[in-house]
Amino acid sequence: MSLPPVVVIGAGLVGASIGCALTAAGYPVHLRDAKISHARVAASLGAGTVDPPVTADVDLVVAAVPPVALPDVIAHALHSYPQATVTDVGSVKAAVLDTLWRRELDLGRYVGSHPMAGSQYSGPMTARADLFVDRSWVITPHRRSRPESVARVSELVRTCHAREIVMDVEDHDAAVARVSHLPHLMSVLMAGHLNQVPENHLLLAGQGLRDVTRIAGSDPGLWVQIVAANSAAVLPELRSIQARLAEVIMAIESRSAADTLREQLQRGVEGTRRIPGKHGTAPVAYSQVVIEIPDTPGALGRLFADVGKAGINVEDISIEHDQARQVGYLSLAVTPEQEPELITTMTDRGWTVV
Amino acid sequence: MSLPPVVVIGAGLVGASIGCALTAAGYPVHLRDAKISHARVAASLGAGTVDPPVTADVDLVVAAVPPVALPDVIAHALHSYPQATVTDVGSVKAAVLDTLWRRELDLGRYVGSHPMAGSQYSGPMTARADLFVDRSWVITPHRRSRPESVARVSELVRTCHAREIVMDVEDHDAAVARVSHLPHLMSVLMAGHLNQVPENHLLLAGQGLRDVTRIAGSDPGLWVQIVAANSAAVLPELRSIQARLAEVIMAIESRSAADTLREQLQRGVEGTRRIPGKHGTAPVAYSQVVIEIPDTPGALGRLFADVGKAGINVEDISIEHDQARQVGYLSLAVTPEQEPELITTMTDRGWTVV
Known part of the structure; x- marks a missing residue:
């Protein structure tokens, strides 16, 4: 029995990698991208075909486009593929869902999702079927999501060998604000500060500075969409950092730095120990x-x-x-x-x- | 002709690695450590011998001990080895020098230095002769440093195949505040914040969070010494970050986030491009x-x-x-x-x- 066709809209790294994983599992995958050449690159890497599907047969559509394009692409997919579950892979969920609600669409076949994989290189060239293996992949059903559509997205996660985590949209958005968007902004603040540093001082830079600032090199056009879409969740995290920073500065100003610093440094060590291992295992405690x-x-x-x-x-x-x-x-x-x-x-x- | 003996005080990663590099170059190296077993570990890895030298023959002493111990160790070395140039590898220079001046010592034979290498693991077990190859190594002569002592430290840098950079102590301390201590504190603030994050949210953590927080896992005992010793130089950097952070927060509060965010994100990208390559080469521009x-x-x-x-x-x-x-x-x-x-x-x- 042949598997039903899947449409992947957006042939960037994430979309093309999903295409590769689905193709490897035997699904007929149809790739679409505003730039046909991107879809062709993805197709040449084994992510699917650029030929159009028989729309009535399509049972899953994956929207893997930039955040600002998501509401239109999702709405259009729900209309164009009347039998299909529609999901997306966007990194912020509430803003997109709110926009869709306001359009008064029937959202029963829409279930948001968010695979925790990707890289700063957003093109399809580095796509690979195993991008999501053992990575977390959040599914965010809403109050009208049909159970069979949630199950269809679950199946997608399993096909990609990722680890399913079910969260509501607000919980998801708070989580990514804390573990992704805040670290990104911290990296950006540090990297931006380097513009004020004389060149000969930068010769003393070591691996630590490179690590802290690496993600700040990511596409600003994408990140302004992400952070702006999740600003309500990011704001309290930034304020919390602001309060801690003020504590450190006041401690240094009052020359009572040692105790406050020691406490902050110790908190930092404890924080790093809370991050799960690479494959969702417990943090490494030697x-x-x-x-x-x-x-x-x-x-x-x-x-x-x-x-x-x-x-x-x-x-x-x-x-x-x-x-x-x-x-x-x-x-x-x-x-x-x-x-x-x-x-x-x-x-x-x-x-x-x- | 045999090379003159060198004494390395402090057989941690940096001291033991210097010992390995000097031994490989033919210098007789004498290792000392408050814990004799540390010196023995280093000796077993080829960093030198734990036997005492003939003090009058010693022409270089390298103090590779934690920051708080440096003034005493340097003062003692100047006294114990009357023919020797004395250097240290501490990451903050002005505070140590000030302390030494206050003791009214003859500091002609003292020349500070700072190799930009090491890791969060501070024991001798991972010592290696090539730790400093192509790394920056700052030499910080002061107004009384004798030219021949500066030359002796230059020779040490060459023997370790590092790249010499000469700076005065204030310039050095400002540089490390910017490229090392500030990034460390940013990493610490982010990592410390994770203590407030629910465990299931941390399941969404990716490589970005790990990179940003990696150095926050370093020894708080060492870092409280480093940052406290350099607090005067660190303070203006922290205030600058504080101002930028306030801008970002205000922009999000006033719902005009996009432009400010875009500007900060773009500044971040530009900042990452300013960091020299791993071996002091130009930043990678593809x-x-x-x-x-x-x-x-x-x-x-x-x-x-x-x-x-x-x-x-x-x-x-x-x-x-x-x-x-x-x-x-x-x-x-x-x-x-x-x-x-x-x-x-x-x-x-x-x-x-x-």
Whole structure:
């Protein structure tokens, strides 16, 4: 039995990658783009065909166009493909839905969604079927969404091997304000500040500055649409940062910086530990394996040789001393998965694991 | 002729890596650390020996200890090694120098320096001789530094294959406030904010958030020393960010966000373009190679196949159409080094490069 055709409107990175994933799963995919050449690039990469579908057969339309174009494209798709569930991949949901409500459309077949993948390069050239594998993909049903349409979008998420998260639109928009739009604006503020920095000072820039400012290099035309569309959710986050920043500045001005700084820096460390791992796993908390070592030069060399032979990747190290017993305690930080192997290996080689 | 001995005080990542580079170049290196085991770890990695030197022979001492310990260690080294040039690798220079001046020491043999390398892991375990290769290394002579001592530190920089930059201490401290301490605090503010974000919202976190917050995971104990020591230089940078942030917030509040946002986002893009490349080279500005293509489906497929065969890494792509002539213009962004090869390859294969 052949699978029903899908229409992907917008052959940028996200649209073309969805096309690749659906094509790989056996769906006939029909690509459309305001620039036919973009659709052709995507087609040449295996994302589908540029031939038009039989409209009555289409059972899913994916709108993967810039935020400002979404309401028109969604409304048009609902009209043009009367049997199809229509979804979009926009990064802000409430503003689009509000616009659609105001047009008094029957939105039963519309279910918004948002795959958490993509990059600053927005063209189809880097499209690939596995772009969404193990990534979060939010589905945002509204009060009139039909259950079968929600199920159809769920199936899309599964076909792309992404992880489905169901949220209402307001919750989604608050979440992306916090984990995406605010970090973007922080990166932009920092990068924008570099325009005031003399060139010879920039020679001292290291990887840290590059990391903090990387996303600020993204397309301003797209981001002004995103942030403006979600400004209501972004505003309280910015005000919260503003309050913390004022605290830091006041602490430095009053020369009582150390305690406030320490508290903020500690909060920062705790915040980084809350971010889930790359594939939605728990944040990496390294396991500490503590090994007793005689306090002699040769001992450490032998120990590291044994760790090295075991092929274990040591992330950090610290040493404590027991002056009375003339031994040391070497603490090795390794990923939790490597912990049992390290303990076994070192015990087998005659070391005492504490 | 044997090279004169060097003493490295502090066998963390930076000290141990300097030891490795000096040892590789033939210098006898003597490692010292408040924790002898740290020195032994460094020694086991080829950074030198833990045996004491003949003090009168020592001609260079490198203080690679945490900021708060620097004045005492430098003062002690000037006293203990009467023939030696003494340098440090601290990330803030004026505060240490001021403290030393107040002690009324003869500072002729002291010349501060600051290699722009290291990582959030501060132990010796990841030390390597090539840590500083092609990295900037600032030398900050003061008004009493002897020329021969400045020359000795220059030689250290050359031995580590780093790029020497000479600055006065105030200029250095302003530079690191801008390219290191401010980005660190921005990262900390963002990461600290995550403590207020519900866990299910964090499931939507992507690489952007990880990049922006990565350095906030660094040791707060070290960073409170660094920022507190350089607070005078950091303060005006924070105030400048505060002013920009207030502008963004006011623009969103007054619902005139789009123009202000666009301006800030554009400033951000321009700022990222000012950061030099990894090895001090110019920022990466991709070259655009424009190729004429017949407006037929097969043409694009063939073109990409040819680009692929050439082994060229295409960073971005855009297509423009000439409706009248039924041709398109495909613009490929590649690194400037790959540009001539791409042009030659495509011309050889029969394409018209515009």
